[in-house]
Amino acid sequence: MKEEPSFTIKQTAEQTGITEDTIRYYEKIALLPRAERKDNGHRIYRREDIDTIRLIVCLKKTGMPLEEMRPFLTVSADADPAEYPELVERLRSHRTNIVNQIASLQQVVDFIDMKLEDGRYRQECSNEEPKFVSPVERSYFTVSAKEGKSPVSE
16 A cells, blocks of 8 residues: 655645745644654645645635635535535635725726826726726826816816
8 A cells, every 4th residue: 555645844835835934833823733743753744734735825815814714624625515505605705805806906907007008197096897998088188288287177
């Protein structure tokens, strides 16, 4: 029978992209189970531990607080989502929030791109849905050098 590979904390950190200190912290707050130890006291991690850390990293990138991750970490990777409707709904809600953040950030990126392209106009960065602004519409935001003000503000 083939023995499951194990990894040092350094190897685990390299594979997951987080620091050894962060791995220790996740163990300390019980986000990760305590690592097994070799006879010399060094931590040993298994593939399942690495997969769990990668899930934490992924959820963290979405802005999910560590405490909110706990229920997701208790579910087996091969579990049927239908068995956990409350977690599915929480994940859907979290996804919706992320999509809304992306749309808002895209509006800011579009605003910056327009500013870099034209350099001389005024536009509000509002909470409205992002929309395409044609060159003609953009001209509405151009400050008239002669008058020193935007045609929109007249």
